[in-house]
Amino acid sequence: MMNQDWVLHVEAFAKIKTADVRISPLMYFVGDNNSGKSYLMSLLWGILTLGKDLFPKVPSESKAYKKCENWLNQNVNQNKELSGEEIELYVSWFNDLLANQKKSLLNKIFNYEVEAEKIQIMNYYRKRKFEVCWEQAAERYSVTETYVKFPVQETYSREQILRMNAYICWNILMEGIAEPLYTPMVKGRRMGEPVYLPASRTGFMLTYPQLIENSLQVSFAPALQENSSALTLPYVDFLQLITKFESKGKLGKRKEEIVKYIEREMTRGNVSIRKEMLPVIKYRPNGTEKEIPLYIASSIVSEISPLLLLFKSDINFKTLIIEEPEAHLHPELQQKMARLIINLVNSGLQVWVTTHSDTILQHTNNMLKLKKHVNAVELMNEYGYSKKDLLDMDTVSMYQFVHCGIEKSRLEKLECTDYGFVVPTFNDALDKIVKEVYAFQED
Structure with a gap:
């Protein structure tokens, strides 16, 4: 599972007025057609896939980078756990790269001139410590869930410091959800590349x-x-x-x-x-x-x-993005698809989904309720579920896209209640159908 989470903040992006998405292992985008779900999911994919190409090839003179360069120069060859303020130096540098290159990034992702006033990573939070370590016998850069490690040298050039800073920055943000920064191509793809x-x-x-x-x-x-x-x-x-x-x-x-x-x-x-x-x-x-x-x-x-x-x-791969997993599926198979998605998340993958299926979301709610049910064991035995089918509230997030004005939409974070997630756009449509059923029913 991810050791970090952060919020992707966008303003005036395509038809989306504003959006704040906190990434989580299981994430659902729901809402009206043509409201921006695929746009935002494509942007997330693009940052995970192409974000590594934002780093400069030669040492930068930007203020954001100079702070990272100075910090690393002061701490070479000594193991150091990064504080929240020190981690923020690297998040700020990445945001500086995003701001300066967002136009070319968007053009690459969408093959079209898509506008965005702001793309930014905010509210970084880390569940486990993050250290920069040095080892005399190390031959290459390496990373685990809690540290990056570099070989010890007597002196380092500015180019070497840049390379190490990029490695630190990328792993602070993307370790466990995207490919490593320096990874050889394997059969035309990089190890860990999002799908x-x-x-x-x-x-x-x-x-x-x-x-x-x-x-x-x-x-x-x-x-x-x-x-x-x-x-x-x-x-x-x-x-x-x-x-x-x-x-x-x-x-x-x-x-x-x-x-x-x-x-x-x-x-x-x-x-x-x-x-x-x-x-x-x-x-x-x-x-x-x-x-x-x-x-x-x-x-x-x-x-x-x-x-x-x-x-x-x-x-x-470490992250799987699926648009409309319910397509062509009977409701029974939609439920089985939802069960598969939860199994994938519980196996350690990140799965991010756009969906119009109330069946998939209802099964998600059922597994959230079953997880904390007082009779969970008996119910699991009765209905054929196991621990890998259950879902923890902290693992899943859900966002609803809502039209607001002409050709614009906004993003709303849906809260998880004791009954699971309530999706207004789905419920409103179902209520309308139910009212018609009663209205058209003959005595």
Whole structure:
């Protein structure tokens, strides 16, 4: 689980007047259509994915950076636990980088000129200590949940101090939720890079050969080239992710349990992939040995296949973003999807979701209530749940997007009550339908 949390604050971003999102292991964006959910989720993905490229290549003379440089020069070769004020030096430096490069960052993410008056990280909070350590025998930079470690030298150049400062800053903000700062490419992706599963997955999975041919023109190397496709970068990244899917014969225990659950409870069959010039995906329903192409299979299979193949593949990631996980799912399967999401969070992943499903949110509320129920053990046995299905209130947050004025929206944080989260936009729509039921019912 994350050892840190912080608030992403935006003002006049696309159609969003203002928003403050405190990240958490499980996060839901709900609300009206066309209100900005995907915009804000794409921005979060972009900061986690492209934020490492904001750091300068040569020592900066900015006031924010000079404070970090001076602090590190005063503390080289001595182990030091950072205070809140010292951590804030690095948060301020990152915000300075965001402010100066937000236009190019937004252009890369959205492949379009999207405006934002302010993008800022605020209210940083750390659950565990964070130390800067030095070791004589160390050969490289390293990081754990509680420290970064550097090799000891007698002297350090300004370039070396910059490199270490960037490493400290990135891990203060992103350790455990994004890729490490200095990580080699593995099969075209960086270890720990966030995964974005966009809406319209069925369409992408059925037309990916043609779409991939265009998207592969976009380089996803650190020196990111201009996106020449007609898609936003999260969507381009998803298409490139498909080319990395590969069925592994041996999975770790955690991935194996997830795969078995999806194939048993949701796809009711095996989804496999064969690597040729482009990936070839086949589906084999339970009870038969015959494989069929994905385009012949049910839409539930094509919709869930990217999630299933992600866990069948040797792809390392720490944060999973899913748009509309309920798409094409019967309410029973929506509940099973909600159960899967909670299982993923309890296994250590961050899962951030945009959704219109009251079924998914009701199951989330049920697991929050069951967690603290006085008869939890008996109810778990009766309904077939285990500890990995339960949800702690501190683990989940929910935000509602509401239209306000012409082409504008605002973000509201929904509070978790003893009954779970109350979502006004869902309840208002359901109340209207219920009133019509009574009004149109004949005596």
